[in-house]
Amino acid sequence: MDIPGRRRFNVLSPELTGIMNTRTFLLRSAAVVAALTLAGCDRPEPAITSTPTISPGGADPLTIGVAFETLQTEYWVAGLDAIKASAHRRNVRVLESVADGDANRQLEQVKNFINRRVDGLIIVPKDGKTVIPMIKAANAAQIPVVLYNRPSDPTDAPHTVVAPDNFAITKATVEYLIGEARKTGRKVKALVLLGDLGDVNAMGRRDGFEAAVKEAGDAIEVVARVPTEWKQEKALAGVQSAFQANPDIGLIFTSSDFMFPSIKSVLSSQGKWKKVGEPGHVILGGFDGDATAYQLMKDGYVDATGVQDVFWESDQAVQVIAEVKDGKPAPARIEDKGFVITQANLKELESRMWGAQVANRK
């Protein structure tokens, strides 16, 4: 075939002339694979670059790998900070990784930690299924695994879960909101923002909500259930659509506090962004106890939120690994009972609300 000659063809003329032959290609490719494998011939582990710390007992400090699926929301940032603070108090070194929502990347990161021979792993998985190969890889290397805040699907591979009782905390929060609805003396239309239904936390919260409203048919009618996949834009679009269909919605529960800005945006545009006790107030409740919720509660707009005790959960996660290294058996599950913060008990409980600490640091 006659190809018009051009400068770049002259430079890379092999493309048009058959280039390297098959044998050369195979040899070169094989050389790459061989180089990688040879490079991997076990060498003495180089010293970790950070300053080594020595535990009070004189033993080598523990090193734990903390693999988060995301740091997309304030909650996960607070969780990571709380784990690092807890580890620091116990003189435990922390290596961190974030998979940016990619389960395969997280698997690789966990394998990296295993290759570094960490003493334990704390994982926030993308979902309950993709974490199972990670648990198995850690089990094979005899490294204890703690799943932080997100449990796995059923598996025989041993591990510990430290997670909130999403169902109970949500149910208690929604029951409080229903109590507020009853005070209006009329049947209130309700909207619920659901999370990613592939996430067991989201499902637990959905079930807690449904259980609470099931017992309150006289006070509540759920007119919209919005699946948000934990995405702010979906929450915004969902609340807008729900208010177009039902302008008289009087109660909103969000499965995570981080979606309050979307709710505020829609309510403000409709002239319904009112404080608790003001005429036209839409009863608002959430889950997490983040800084936004704390500020909105302090300002009087949000009625209640279910709070996960991040500090306690983080401390438990680190403690489990330390205990396993001391030869103690690992529990299968450690449950955070959490608590409900309302306008009535805000001053009393805010010191235990992680969002309050984040907000006060800003």
Add this chain to the structure above:
Amino acid sequence: MSSAPSRPAAAAWVTPLRSWAGSDFFVLVLSAVYFLILTPLAPGFASTGNALSLITSLLPLLLLAVGQTWVLVSGGIDLSVTATIALTSVLGGLAVNEVSGWLGSGPFAIPGAILLMLAAGAGVGFLNGLAIARLRMPPFMVTLTSLMFFSGVAVWLTQSQPIGSLPPTFTAFGGRLGWALPVAALLTWVAHLGLSRTVLGRWLYAVGQNARTAEVSGVPVRTVTVCAYVVSGLLAAVASLFLTGQAETASPVLGQRMLLDVIAATVIGGVSLYGGQGRILGVLFGVLFIRLIDNSLNLLGLNFTLILMTKGAVILLAAWLDGWRRQLARMA
């Protein structure tokens, strides 16, 4: 003038430098230098376990980059590969899962599921190619739309739920290096042969260089374009098989964040975004370089944001060095 006598001396070293800079091995040398620098700093970087982990994670990216190379050489771009991964993963999972698989648990379930994945991948590529070649739509728009559409289909098929309970034989394709490596090596080799030793390969370069001239010269431009996208779709389906096997889960968000790595690896590997230029061996080295960066930064235990910034800076530096060496090579 004192500069006159030094000219021959300068030419003596400039010529081999130009020759080396223009070769595929530039990126390999860059990777080797990076490896040597990082080995004392990143604990476990030079361990057998890490090498195996690196190769395992490299294979899906390699297949995607090889497919992308075919498309880029033909003068197009395929932004839909991550959606193809998601769609084929979900279809494979729905077909073969042990709880409610469409194909049950018979002996043909796993081959059937793999064939379904490959057909879906080729189908997405075919539709992309057809829209670009027949309707003369811009590749960027067509594949961006495909990305959105097929990602949506994958989420709709699963309602955002990942699919577990996949048979071990099915997940072994990606999960076991002994299976995945030969398959990836074979496909890469075939793709290399296709580009460098066949008429189709020559046509791809010709179309990428100048489609109009190629058409006038008798190259079946439309068929060649469709072929490039079909190959990209097929290889994305195999990459999806690997990723699904590694995660032991089919997911509508599988591989969602890989597109930038795919483009970066191909460009660093010497493939031109303007078409008509690039070789598979260079892409292999580009993929190796990208994976080395990712792997080493994780092992350094750096803060997440610092990792993102460092990775961006290193890729930018590599791209700049690549541009520099091309300039040098052109002067030869």
